[in-house]
Amino acid sequence: MQSENLLIEIGTEELPPKSLAALATALADNLQAELDAAGLSYSQVNWLASPRRLAVKVSQLAWQQADKTIEKRGPAVSAAFDAEGNPTKAALGWAKGNGIEISQAERLSTDKGEWLVYQALQQGQPLDQLIEGMLSIAVAKLPVPKPMRWGNNKTQFIRPVHTLTVMYGERVLPASVLGRTSANVLNGHRFHSQGQVTLNHADQYEAVLEQQYVVVDFAERKDIIRAQIDAKAKEIGAVAEIQEDLLNEVTALVEWPVAMLAEFEESFLAVPQEALIYTMKGDQKYFPLFDNQGRLINKFIFISNIESKDPIQVISGNEKVIRPRLADAQFFFNTDKKQSLESRIATLGTVVFQQKLGTLKDKSERIAELAGFIAEQLGADVQQAKRAGLLSKTDLMTNMVMEFPDVQGVMGMHYAYHDGEPENVANALNEQYMPRFAGDALPQNPISCAVALADKLDTLVGIMGIGMLPKGDKDPFALRRAAIGTLRVIAESKLPLDLQVLIAKAASLLTDKLSNQTVEQDVLEFLLGRLRALYQEQGITVDVIQAVLARKPTQPTDFAARIFAVSHFKSLAGAEALAAANKRVSNILSKNASDVSEGWQLSLLQEDAEIALGEALQAVKGRTAPAVASNDYQQVLTELATLREEVDAFFDQVMVMADDAELRKNRLGLLNDLQQQFLQVADIALLNQ
Incomplete structure (x- = not known):
C-alpha cells in the first residue's frame, strides 16, 4: 500500500507565546486520534511550531484505509418470513436498503434466536476524501479560550489565519479549514523572507523554511537559544540563569533566534537583585547574568528575532527599554526605605x-x-x-x-x-x-x-x-x-x-x-x-497509602515513617501471606465482636500451632516495643513479618470457633492481639495481595 509523509501547516498571525506549544501538541494529538479512528496506518506523528505557524508531520502515512467486512444484521427470521415462507415487508425493505436480494442474505444463530445477516465489503476511502473532515475536527478541539474573528469572515480562531498547507508527498490535498483552502504556499520570516515561497514536497518543509529564516522545529529552536545564551555568557566569564518557563516563552516569540549581549548602569545593582531579575525576566524576557559567586552583574542577554546588519542599534534599543524599568525599581526601593515595616x-x-x-x-x-x-x-x-x-x-x-x-x-x-x-x-x-x-x-x-x-x-x-x-x-x-x-x-x-x-x-x-x-x-x-x-x-502505591490512612495518623512526619515502613514490608517475602492473614483475622473478629477480649492466656491454648503462635507473638512483642516507642515502624513490621510460618500453621491446624466458649474466647483474644500489633503501624489487611 502506498505511503508518504503528510504535512499540515496552519499559517497565522503571531500566536500567544505561552500557548504555542500546548496548541501545537493538541493539534498533533487530535489529528493522531482521527487517524487512529479512521484506521489509517502511520509510523509517527510530530508537531512543529513557530510564532506564525502550527504544523504537524505524519511519517509514512498510508494513502487509503484498508477494506473491511461489515456485518449488517437484519430482522429476526421469525419476522422476516410469513407462514408460507415468503419474505415480509420488513425483510424486503432491509434487503433493498443493503442493495441485495433476500436470497443473498445469510442466517445468524444466537442464543436469542436466528437473524438475517449480510456481510458487506466496505472499501477503504483514500486520504484525499478523509483529510478535510479529520483536520476540521482536530482544529475544532484545540484549546482556544478566546477565539477571534477577522475581516468579514465568520470564521473564529485564536489568531487570523493566512495560509493552509496540506501536502502528501508532492501532492497538495484538497481541504478547506478556517476559511482557507489548501495550497503549497508558505510564509517565511516576517522581515528576512522574500515573501511567500512554494513547497514542492512535504519532506522539504523544514529546509525550505530555514532558507527563509524560520527554524520551525520548536525543540531545535530552543536548543539553539540555550546554546547561544551559554556561549555569550562564557565570552565574558559570566553564568546565565536559564529558567525553563522563560526559555519556552522566548522560543515561542522568535523564528530566527539571535542572542545579543547588553548592559545597564552599575548603580542599579544597589537595588536588591531579585527586583532587577524580576524586571528583566518578567517584563522584558531577558536572561540575567551572574558572576561565579552568584551575584547579579550589570549585563544581560536578550534574544532578537532578526539578524541585524547593525546589531549595535538593536542592543542600544533594548538597553533604552530596560533602563526606565530599572530606574523605577531603584526609585521604589529608595522611597520604601524611608518608612519602616512596623x-x-x-x-x-x-x-x-x-x-x-x-x-x-x-x-x-x-x-x-x-x-x-x-x-x-x-x-x-x-x-x-x-x-x-x-x-x-x-x-x-x-x-x-x-x-x-x-x-x-x-x-x-x-x-x-x-x-x-x-x-x-x-x-x-x-x-x-x-x-x-x-x-x-x-x-x-x-x-x-x-x-x-x-x-x-x-x-x-x-x-x-x-x-x-x-x-x-x-x-x-x-x-x-x-x-x-x-x-x-x-x-x-x-x-x-x-x-x-x-x-x-x-x-x-x-x-x-x-x-x-x-x-x-x-x-x-x-x-x-x-x-x-x-x-x-x-x-507510592494506593494500597500502601490506604493502609496507613486507615489509622489516621495526624503527624505528617509520623505518617511518612509509616508509609515507607509499609512500602518496605510489602517487598518482604511473607508480606502477601501476612496481608491475607490480617484480612482473615479482621473478618473473624468483626463477625464475633462480642466474644473478643483484649487479653489472652498462653496456658489456655491447646494445639501445638496456636501455642507456637502465642509464644512467637510474645517474643516479637518484646522486640518491637522499643521500636514502637521510637517510631521505628520499619523495624516493627520487619519483626512481625517473622511470624508468617506460625500464622500460616495456625490457620491450617486450628479451629478458631471452638465449641468450648473459654477456648474460643482465648483464641479470639490471641488473634486480636496479633492484629493490634500490625495496627500499631497500618492496616496491613488493605494491602493488595
Missing part, C-alpha cells in the same frame, strides 16, 4: 483579606499568635516568631511590591534587614511563602517554618471555616497549594507537629468568624487527602 502595620487594616475574615492586619495578628504557638512546640524563639508573623504582610504595602507583586516576601526580607530586625525575622518574611510551587525549596529555620505554617493554616481554616471549599479547578485562595505546602514543611523538615493540634489552635483564633461547625474535621480530612496525592506523585 510603621506599615496600621495600613494593613485598610486592605480586606476576605470580607468575613477581616483585614490583612487581622490576619497578621492571627499569624503572629499561631506562629508563636508553633515556635514554642519547636523549641524556637517565640517572640521572634510573633514579630515575624506581625510583620509578615507589611511589604505588601510598599511601592516596590505594589509595582512588582512577584517580589513579595523577598522585599520584606530586605526592608527588615534595613530596619535592623533580627536575621531570623527578616528571613521568615521571605520564607513564609515557601514552597511557592512544586519542588520549591522549604523554609530553612524554625522561625520561618512557624510563620509559613501559621500563614497557610490560617488561610485553610479561615476559608474552609466560612464554607468556601475548592470546587473542581476553582481554588481562588489556593487552598490545595497551602495544604501541600503545610504537609511538605512539616514532613520534609521532620517537625514534631500534630495537624489536629495546629488546626484546633488556628480555629480558636478565628472562633467568632467561622460558620462551619465541622471546620476542624474538614480541614484535617482535606490535608489527609492531599497527603494521599503527595505520596502518589512520589510513586
